[in-house]
Amino acid sequence: MQSFQLEIQVINKRLKACRPTFFFLVALILIWNSPSYAGEVQVAVASNFLNPLREIARSFQKETGDRVQIISGSTGKLFAQIVHGAPFEIFLAADQTRPALLLKRGLAVKDSAFTYAQGKIALWSPKQGKVSEDGISTLKAKRFKHLAIANPKTAPYGSAARQTLQKLGLWDSLRQRLVQGENISQTFQFVSSENADLGFVALSQILDPKNKMKGSRWLVPETYYKPINQDAVILKKAKNNSTAKAFWKYMQGGFPTDVINRYGYGPGLPGD
Amino acid sequence: MDYAALNFQPILLTLKLALTTVGVLLVVGIPIAWWLAHTGSRIRPIVEAVVALPLVLPPTVLGFYLLILLGPHGWLGQPFSALTGDPLSFSFAGLVIASTLYSLPFVVQPLHTTFEAIGKSPLEAAWTLGASKWDAFWTVATPLALRGYITAIVLGFAHTLGEFGVVLMVGGSIPGKTKVVSIEIYDHVETLEYTQAHILSGGLLIFSFLVLLTVYTLNRRLPVHVS
Structure with missing residues (x-):
């Protein structure tokens, strides 16, 4: 009997010693088993469309119970990541070039490309009166130290900004004052933090309800730059994911179109 | 191979930035390291922790605070633009400030360790022989601490070469x-x-390796003068 009690004591002691390990394991299991959803889709999005996508994803999640995981960055970076095997399933680019290239390389599902939004750029400053109504006089007066644009090589909005400046014959003379954001989000942040006096940003960023600063802006005429048709494609990784297909269909419906228009994007041109 | 497309300006700029940063870091770092090695003050651990912060903080945290600090309403940006008429953000001077913060521990820590290893006794000997404090520092402590200086300079230099995240956040990518x-x-x-x-990557890899190799080789060769 005594030896039995002793044994229980020993076991208890051992259990006590194990307790930290036990809690650690439980914590690990809790961390790894984050709540599971019925379905899941990984959406890579050009950063100009991040906030509207969040709204769309929230309503999709509510309706279907499926989860949308969002990865944002510049179109060029996301494209390079997809080429190198990133596990994205839908790609919402800020141009048509990159989705077309993915189709050509066989990395996107055939006939899945559609134009979900048409982007517009604006010259913007968070300060009242900084940007004149026609904008051109502001650019020509050069009363600013830094003009922010997105990287014209990787970000379609940066390329549109470059085309605008070239059209106005100001590209060369303003070159020394240009600061480049890695993508349009960083460009917007440079301007809104007033580190740059003004910048070419996406109209959607100015209209974003999260942005409380109104400031002054000039909506660049759409004849100054090639239209920023933003295409979406389903990627090959999503071949067997029904959630990806459901979300792709959902994107073309009524609610997303409302959101897209509210953010100042032009209507998607189906099949363009 | 398309060599014409390769631009040497960024390489020169990087070297200029690293050299300037090391210069600033020595001016700032030597007094801090000296103070840390010789003080009995209670706030020493606090200063040590502050100096080591860039080692553990993600560059995004430094970059975020620097954007605010260097901006037109920031503690540094506002006085700077009031004095010079130019904004500090997106400038070379701004990058030097960023790199100095970012590489601070890489310069202060080796110096601190060496100064501590040398201790007070060689200095006290110099003082009793009539050397001024300044004299003792330059003619006694500095030669003794040569190894620490070299390590600090090389690490500060190399770490600034490898800087990326902070520059991406506050640089604005202006050529030159x-x-x-x-x-x-x-x-x-x-x-x-x-x-x-x-x-560029291969060049940076080889260059960084050679720099580090030099330090470690020198470290072997240089005699340790510590008493």
Whole structure:
């Protein structure tokens, strides 16, 4: 009997010693088993469309119970990541070039490309009166130290900004004052933090309800730059994911179109 | 191979930035390290922790605070633009400030360790022989601490060469002013210009290796003067 009690004591002691390990394991299991959803889709999005996508994803999640995981960055970076095997399933680019290239390389599902939004750029400053109504006089007066644009090589909005400046014959003379954001989000942040006096940003960023600063802006005429048709494609990784297909269909419906228009994007041109 | 597309400006800029930063770091770092090695003050651990912060903080945290600090309403940006008429953000001077913070521990820590290893006794001997404190520092402590100086200079230099995240956040990628090699490489990779990315990355890899090799070789050769 005594030896039995002793044994229980020993076991208890051992259990006590194990307790930290036990809690650690439980914590690990809790961390790894984050709540599971019925379905899941990984959406890579050009950063100009991040906030509207969040709204769309929230309503999709509510309706279907499926989860949308969002990865944002510049179109060029996301494209390079997809080429190198990133596990994205839908790609919402800020141009048509990159989705077309993915189709050509066989990395996107055939006939899945559609134009979900048409982007517009604006010259913007968070300060009242900084940007004149026609904008051109502001650019020509050069009363600013830094003009922010997105990287014209990787970000379609940066390329549109470059085309605008070239059209106005100001590209060369303003070159020394240009600061480049890695993508349009960083460009917007440079301007809104007033580190740059003004910048070419996406109209959607100015209209974003999260942005409380109104400031002054000039909506660049759409004849100054090639239209920023933003295409979406389903990627090959999503071949067997029904959630990806459901979300792709959902994107073309009524609610997303409302959101897209509210953010100042032009209507998607189906099949363009 | 398309050598014409390879631009040497970022390389020169990076070297200029690293050299300037090391210069500033020595001016700032030597007094801090000296004070840390010889003080009995209670706030010493606090200063040590502050100096080591850039080692553990993600560059995004430094970059975020620097954007605010260097901006037109920031503690540094406002006085700077009031004095010079130029904004501090997106300038070479701004990058030097950023790099100085970022590489501070790499300069202060080796110096601190060496100063501590030398201890007070050689200095006290110099003082009793009539040397002024300044004299003792230059003619006794500095030669003794040579190894620490070399390590500090090389690490500060190499770490600034490798700076990326902070510059990406506060640099603005202006050719000749803030577009350093690491940003240039990033741009090349993003636009799938792998040839240029290879040349620059390979160059940086070899250069950094040689720099570190030099330090470790010198460290072996240089005698340790510690009593």
